[in-house]
Amino acid sequence: MTKTIILAVIVTGLGAVQSNAAEPSPSRGRDLFMKVGCYMCHGTQGQGSSAGLKLAPEPLPAEAIAQFIRATNTAMPAYSEMVLPDSDVADIAAFLETIPAARSPDSIPALKDLKASK
């Protein structure tokens, strides 16, 4: 649902995150992810929770993340550029790109072989 909204925003050409001279920094992005509180709703691994959507692994493109942050229509209030500049968003997106794929639940004893009903 949210992915659809975000992609729709991109298609309508509301703009993309401005490029910076410096390359986005995943390590700075990780620090920002913790400092500005992304982890509270989305988890330190971007895994999502009852309070926030899954962000990683396989994050949305940085441009889509930026667009969503600026004009969210969900319970999450928008972050304006005044408090979270484009360069910070780019760093956070770069961090999310580094989060590895999740393990298969079949490799986890507590999740293996679970079915919706017995």
Add this chain to the structure above:
Amino acid sequence: MPRSQSPSTVDRRKFLSKVAVAGAVTALPTAQAAEPAKKSVTRGAAPPSAAQQAVEFGAVEQVQQVAQAPVMASNCGSDFMTDVMKSLNIDYVFSNPGSSFLGLHESLVNYGGNKSPEFITCMHEESAVAMANGYYKAAGRPAATLCHSTVGLQHAAMALYNAWCDRVPLITILGNTLDLTSRAGGNDWRHSAQDPVGMVRDFVKWDDQPTTLQGFGESLVHGYKIACTPPMEPIAIVADSDLQEMELPDRAGLSIPKYTPSQMPQGEAGAVREAARMLVAAERPVIIADRMARTPEGLRLLVELAELVNAPVLDLASRQNMPTTHYLYQNASRGALLSQADMVLGLEVTDFWGQINQFKRGEKTGTLRVKDGTKLVTIGVNDLYMKSNYQDFQRYAPVDLSISGDGEATLPALIDAVKVAMTAERKSSLPGRAEKFRKLHAENYEAARQAAAIGWDASPVSTSRLCMELWQAINAEDWALVSVGASEGFVSNWPHRLWHFEKHHQYLGYGAGGGVGYGLPAAVGAALANKALGRFSVNIQCDGDFMYANGALWTAAHHRIPLLTVMHNNRAYAQESMLVQGMANRRNRGIDTSKIGTAIEDPFIDYAKVAQGLGVWSEGPITDPAKLGPALRRAVQIVKQGHPALVDVVTQVR
């Protein structure tokens, strides 16, 4: 039933299902009954004990006999009060001792033999009431709290409000000294009031301050009945200290009135038939259940109703209304189902408006989740009794048909009416619905299983790992998740997304008033009930909530109450941290300062040490997720030996 009939002829199963057994005389021994030389008191039909209910539910083979109370001369008013409590088969009195009920305290433990009711020592009045709340939800029968006047009731007030919002009957007995000439001075005055219940009257269903012993007896039985009549709520009775302590050389003129429970109120027959017709006519009906299943029968009836029309059920998890393993349990598809629904049936839904509307906190506006023209039907008791000051009655919801009646009690009539209204055309469409929802149910479960694996090896420990390692450790037991604090959302609802909740007793809901400090004491109260029923009690405990009421752990240790508590220790009042951050976002400032006033750090709290100090076996804090499973398995063994145990786990925020 004629008064002379032997109590042994009372059919317990019918007693549970139909309740009213006029004229039966309780056979349970009491201190008074054990003393044949004394003038006997008239007793009414008493509700079944927890042990007897266990037989009903197949949990144990035989009813354990209540031990004979010691024979002791009755010579004071509080002895009579004790016998009134015994006549109602009140199993436990949860209490923190107080000087305004010294007489009754002494009678309970000496004259009453400290059995039925047994005095459970609590470290805070708020905890005492929360324990009674949890006890009711596990045992299905009210417990009592004995509360000191003024300051004691002030402590108890929040927990009473939680119980009020949770539609939980409990009996609050409040000490007080009305006659000023009986007060010694100092605290005797500070701890007396003209209208001691006044401060909580907005959230107790009924109260009385009797001035005679006969009045006390009648009011306690009356109050018990009022509390147990839907909408079930707490009641409060004042036990004046002069009445407690008055000499009572004999009981001439005193009697205990017969207790006859109210029949559960059913919805009006014509309206029920109309609801059935609408349910059958609907192409995409949705059922929402909130505090509907009061008993295991409620769950069974909901399954039967849902299967009759293959309507998906959204279980709001105030009680376990619907098995999560059933293909019509469709919480994961809530938004889509409501947006497509052409008929929504709400069963005991307190906030129906909030179900059919989506409210945006920032904009303070609500938009309909359902289409215009969707037929809306409600069945419940919320309109039968409410008060105006505290706003838990929620926003008014315009609907097409509103049926005032107890949801569970109305379901048999609704099921019969649906069978009558069923058409051949509708019947032919039902297999298709079933196939669709079976597929959706399996897909949603698999999606949750995949999602649970994300961040599995993270530290702090993910809430999915916390919950799934826990379930793996307990699912061989007859387990019950007795508390998740104020919301299962605090652990991202992983239990209801992935555990197999198939029995009514496996989940007891949450702290309905949202008052912090419910989780641990409610879990202890529920675990006390489950101890008699042979069930394994589990509590997922938020850290902030724990610090309001951690003395409840001592109560569990002291009374040998087996309970596994697993700390969801995210080291913050996390919800408030999120909300403060959201406010800062809207105001374009300070997005990195939301931990001020919300973080529980510097220093971190060592909950395992706190537990040890309270006499409870513990491990932690666990930060390495690989150590979680083994620690939980060790804790399970402790609990199976009859003791409480706590595992402190440092977790993700949600």
